[in-house]
Amino acid sequence: KNQVEQSPQSLIILEGKNCTLQCNYTVSPFSNLRWYKQDTGRGPVSLTIMTFSENTKSNGRYTATLDADTKQSSLHITASQLSDSASYICVVSDRGSTLGRLYFGRGTQLTVWP
């Protein structure tokens, strides 16, 4: 069964600290993996997208890594800010269709305290 599991479910850190969010998946065949940021009551916003051949991709203070062999990805946030408080969703796509079917994780709820 194709699944996407994220950990931790929730995380609280102090402003300025770094953190790492995890995503494990069993989706096969694999096409790409995306990380989205979803503020409360808003729609998800794309942070990164990585294909099979990419190991790491950065977007400002966000750095995503991908190990396609172990089917694991991480999202590292550097020097956290209060505005980083949000749910971070891992989305994995297979190659079953033109776009690829999407499998969503439940997200990690990050809270940054001052």
Place this chain on the structure above:
Amino acid sequence: EADIYQTPRYLVIGTGKKITLECSQTMGHDKMYWYQQDPGMELHLIHYSYGVNSTEKGDLSSESTVSRIRTEHFPLTLESARPSHTSQYLCASTSKFDSGNTIYFGEGSWLTVV
């Protein structure tokens, strides 16, 4: 900033009422999607469209219907709302010509059926 818009953002309606959630995008995207998301849970695909006059049901069974008469417009309709329909509905779009394969989400429509 994604040019995809959803209305209404928030709605409270009575059981048995008919409701249409609007979704429009000005990016000329051929592919559009409707997702349902309960708080703290993953997104579930309920409908998708790969172009005008093309609509398909998603993974999650839904009593809603959709139409795609124009490329930019993908409304979702509930003929008779029930409390079980209370949820957040997210519209998304993408283009087969987008090399980055980015999926853009709207801000979401929060529906409460009382």
